[in-house]
Amino acid sequence: MTTFAIRPFGARPCTLVVCRGCCCGDARKNPGTDHAGQLARLRDAAAASGGRLAVRTSDCLGPCGQANVIVVQPSTEGRRRGARAAWIGWALDDDATDDVLAWAAAGGPGIAEPPATLTLQMIPPPSGAARMR
Template sequence: MSSAPRAVTAASERPCAVVVCRGCCCGDPAKHPGADHRGQLERLRAAAAEGGFEVRTSDCLGPCDQANVVVVRPSAEGRRAGGRPTWIGFALDEACTDEVAEWAGAGGPGMAGPPLALELQMIRAPRGARARTGR
């Protein structure tokens, strides 16, 4: 029996991903008029281009009373190290956006600890969250 090298699949090398809710309440200028929703996505995408993580948008992720919601999903390596998707609520200002980008750029869950201020914004994932975030 030969021992051929295992093929590397795209899933086994998946990078950290930031999923930004843009459903019914998140990203809604009428609900959060002081937040720069478009700017948040632009900042995250610019950081992702340099930091090696992905940014995705999603329809409503669920906890609308904690809008804007962002989920930081671990990379494949981070998941193997024990990282799990981390939900962040009230992600409305530039400081939070920068902290999310910094954490994802450092590897995210399982690879790097989150900034301390970001820990205060972590929320519980709603039931069925796995289906909505793609994992």
């Protein structure tokens, strides 16, 4: 028998959705990038955040030409302020990971402005990505 934990309805944290499908996270496409290390850093930050940050993985988010892709979803409060998910492309190095984590720690979309260097990596969501809002 499988038991499922039901999370009570309430505030959702800023959530990082990390693509780890056909291209993102693939050493053949982006050799020299520590894909596993990046995901471990993001998960460690979420674990240390006291519930203010969550990390999920996705098989494929779509924009393979801009791998590695991370979607920064706003918290409940960020959504109340009108924020939508921000799509980050080319998140391949420690600097990009640092910027994503700094923005998420500051509150993410709708709460804090992203680091200027991170705005240069923002990409439009692919068509049909409405579920990621």
